[in-house]
Amino acid sequence: MSRGAVKTLDTSIQLEMRALLLLAALGAVAAATTENFVGHQVLRIVPSSDAELQKVQELQELEHLQLDFWLSPRGLGNPVDIRVPFPSLQPVKAHLEANGVPYSIMIEDVQALVDLEQMQMLRRRRFVPLSTSTFDYTSYHTLEEIYAFMDLLVAENPNLVSKLEIGRTTENRPIYVLKFSKGGTNRPAIWIDTGIHSREWVTQASGIWFAKKIVQEQDEGLANILDQMDIFLEIVTNPDGFAFTHTSNRMWRKTRSKRSGSLCVGVDPNRNWDAGFGGSGASSNPCSETYHGPYANSEPEVKAIVDFVKSHKNIKAFISIHSYSQLLLYPYGYTTTAVPDKEELHQVAKEAVAALSSLYGTNYKYGSIITTIYQASGGTIDWTYNQGIKYSFTFELRDTGRYGFLLPASQIVPTAQETWKALEVIMAHTRGHLY
């Protein structure tokens, strides 16, 4: 355990900074051994007489107190800093007071500082990448990091990429869409969104990878697509929910909208679309994970996309990405009636899945939502299909439940790579069958 010195007690900030340096090793030990320092205090004694010095030195012999001397007694006038575990606080203070040894409390709660430092260490450890080449695609990122990535990507590829703000969330966060375009005016477009359900972390992470992939490799297939079509990519479709998964509840799925009359927060953004809205396959209970909301498009995150799609008028493929289950789905979810284009969509899905599996052997199933998983009303691609966007698909990415939402970061890139293969099939088919 490292020892350190606090030269003055003038400012609490200075104290905290130096204490943080002291605690660096302490924090690491705490993490490794699951020891905690709740209620521990650090006392400072500056012996001004031999008697006082002796009393402090006596404390060193009392092993059962488990005292941790950050600064050992060295002589008169030299501060002695002692970390005192909570159960020993009373006896130590009593000993000092009974013997007339003045002391001060340098740190009121050691654990509080450790926690603070750990948080700051984690933040500091994430170095801020200066380009999308140094960005770490193999780990999960925060909202701030993803938004910074977007700006970097645009700055590096100004002729191909632009960032659009299509709305604001309930908590007033901007909702961004990246536009990849080689020019033209209102070209037929492909839409991809990830992260509509915030706990599905591999999807946002894959979205980042897709963005980089599009600018990086102008391979023939992609080049052909971009010669004729634009690509819109919304990486964080539910920013409020995503922030919440980082700060409070890793398993949060919905938006963060509040409504009077209920303690519960949030609407399922994949039940809030105007397609069979409110029917079987969604819940009217605000506390439910599949709560459809008070009315269709009540959620600004959903409304933003609806408005965008309606005003663009030329989107030809719409792909909404979720996890987990390893499925590729086409409409409908709200009814057992087959879509008119079922045969074609089924065939495209079949090819897309084959391409996906070819990379790492990952097994996917495919079919309509209602037959492959369950009835779900108010879903995204049911609405987009009914708007006339024929190639409407939903993915459920890795895995099938072993890790579920908590997919290890090592699987981000393989998941993104294989999914991209499927996306290429869908995009190429769309380009070859424009309508």
Added chain:
Amino acid sequence: MAELPPTHGPASRAAALATAYISHRHGSPGHGWVLRDVRRARREDSTVNCTAEVLYHLGNEKSAPDVQFTIEGELKNTDEADNAFYNRIQSLKKELEAENIPDSYGNVSPEMQPIRALAWAASGYVIWQNSTENTKYQLAQIKHVKQVKRTDEYLEFDYVILLHENVSQEIIPWQMTVLWHPQHGIEVTQNSCQAKHALD
């Protein structure tokens, strides 16, 4: 009897349940069971073929479904890993206690792998007891685990797990007390659904 396409929802729910049940019967800290495909259940390291028949008692949701299964071939012996885990825990000075396994990033430390495998197997029992035609449960995370020291030879762990129910999409906290011994297997002596906190 109508054939159910393996790609269909109801089939996948039955398969998940069968996996949970088999996991409960054959899982241990040394090895866990994972469903690879609707047509087979996979065990870590080696894939074996499994056929299972799931009988849901319609109209009687209180009754757990019947599961009959056969496993093709030999199961790998896990005695060594199980005994190593058993000895390690017995030699701990302080009761084991941990939380969030895996963590938010999917990490599971090597020391916690057997704890997770044990939870996986034990949750198989809980899932089996609580499954219906319209549910598909998965163990999402161990929220908290604490060892309870015993005077007999069994190991006892008190878990709070999160179950993800794939149809309602709910995350359900569930308490379970798990007894285990390398030779005597797993027993869930107590389990109960916990109230969902307003984690808002």
